[in-house]
Amino acid sequence: MVMSTFGKLEKVDLRSGWLNEAGDFTPWLAQEENLSLLGDSINLQLELEAEEKNVGPFRADILCKDIATNEWVLVENQLEKTDHTHLGQLLTYAAGLDAATIIWVAASFTDEHRAALDWLNQITDDKFKFFGLEIELWKINDSLPAPKFNIISMPNDWLKSVTKAKTVVSSELTSTQSFYVEFWSGLFSQMKHHCKILKPTKPLPQNWMNISIGRSYARLTAAVSLKEGWIGVTLCLTGDISRQLYSMLEDQKDQIEQEYGHSLWWLGTPKKVESYISFRLNNVGLQDRERWASYFLWYVENLELFYKVLGKRVLNVDVKNFPNDNA
Incomplete structure (x- = not known):
């Protein structure tokens, strides 16, 4: 018609x-x-x-x-x-x-x-x-x-x-980098359709993908290890106030892990401006593409839970009242 x-x-x-x-x-x-x-x-x-x-x-x-x-x-x-x-x-x-x-x-x-x-x-x-x-x-x-x-x-x-850079990157990828792009593209599509709050960044040839939570000093990250066979999610805290944010969350560690339902991996870095809180799923078969769909669902579920349990705590902090670590 x-x-x-x-x-x-x-x-x-x-x-x-x-x-x-x-x-x-x-x-x-x-x-x-x-x-x-x-x-x-x-x-x-x-x-x-x-x-x-x-x-x-x-x-x-x-x-x-x-x-x-x-x-x-x-x-x-x-x-x-x-x-x-x-x-x-x-x-x-x-x-x-x-x-x-x-x-x-x-x-x-x-x-x-x-x-x-x-x-x-x-x-x-x-x-x-x-x-x-x-x-x-x-x-x-x-x-x-x-x-x-x-x-x-x-x-x-x-x-x-921009177009030339994309073309060069695409033509020079190793097999491992091509794997990352394909894997993250699948997660990117899954999140686009099933996540209302979280927005992934474009898939890149690396073993992690960033997810913005609306703050430059905090982000969620989906990561994967082909060598060790795990997938994981992380809250990354960066910048001058990262240590103070990390300490604030660490003070609530028991409550946070109870809400999350699992023990988390806590990595504060006193001499650096980055700190991490992570959770991993081990012994995954990343070469079996038929299992990717279940991994993408795991990522979505755990990223949303990380946002609910950790991300919202970060967003509710008035960082203007934090002293500068570099002061």
């Missing part, structure tokens, strides 16, 4: 979706699903670090981490046409935070500001990247408005380099 009637695509005024830039748009953009939408438009996986981050006398809108590289990403946004004030603030924030990637989101870009971003991408080295994105709202007839990001400026050959 051929459809003869179509809806009318209409552009919606941004202010009908967000009345206020700081009070409405920034909190909306900082939500995980919307930050993911922004990241997808420029092939980055973003994880929120802070909103309204103080940098000297100014406050940056959103500070993130690039999950793939663990580098800083700063997002400056406005619901109007770009102006010199925001450009100056953006550069000030970048210098103050040593940000590697700068994303400027606006309703529209002047030719001068687009040229400024293009110039910055030309004169800076590869560790700094500048993106300009226009935000739009569209609807079909009486539908809810949908946001759309359009790339106005980006690093030279950015999309080409």
Whole structure:
């Protein structure tokens, strides 16, 4: 059957979706699903670090981490046409935070500001990247408005380099790395369909896969060992406050393990900025692909339980009250 009637695509005024830039748009953009939408438009996986981050006398809108590289990403946004004030603030924030990637989101870009971003991408080295994105709202007839990001400026050959990197990685994988990609792709698909809260990162040729819980200093990890024949889940705590978070959880060890239903492996690292809490399933047959489905279900069940028992405890902590370990 051929459809003869179509809806009318209409552009919606941004202010009908967000009345206020700081009070409405920034909190909306900082939500995980919307930050993911922004990241997808420029092939980055973003994880929120802070909103309204103080940098000297100014406050940056959103500070993130690039999950793939663990580098800083700063997002400056406005619901109007770009102006010199925001450009100056953006550069000030970048210098103050040593940000590697700068994303400027606006309703529209002047030719001068687009040229400024293009110039910055030309004169800076590869560790700094500048993106300009226009935000739009569209609807079909009486539908809810949908946001759309359009790339106005980006690093030279950015999309080409991303595609080339993916091609090179794919063509140079060893048999073990190919196994990891295939295995994690299966878990990725399982989580996409059956996990409402947890969001896995894209499958990579390594023996672990990260799962964001919305904090740069804490993440869940699914891991596998071909040599030792186990699969496992881990809460990883990183950064300056990792030891304090670990100590807080360790003080509740008996209650946590009772809620989880198993004894866990606790690894605090006093001289390092990473600590781990893990659980493993041993003696698994990883070469038997017919058993993978049951392993994926095990991962989903235990990752969700880790989030419930450990992740929520971390999320409920006000880390602003923690002293800095490096102080």
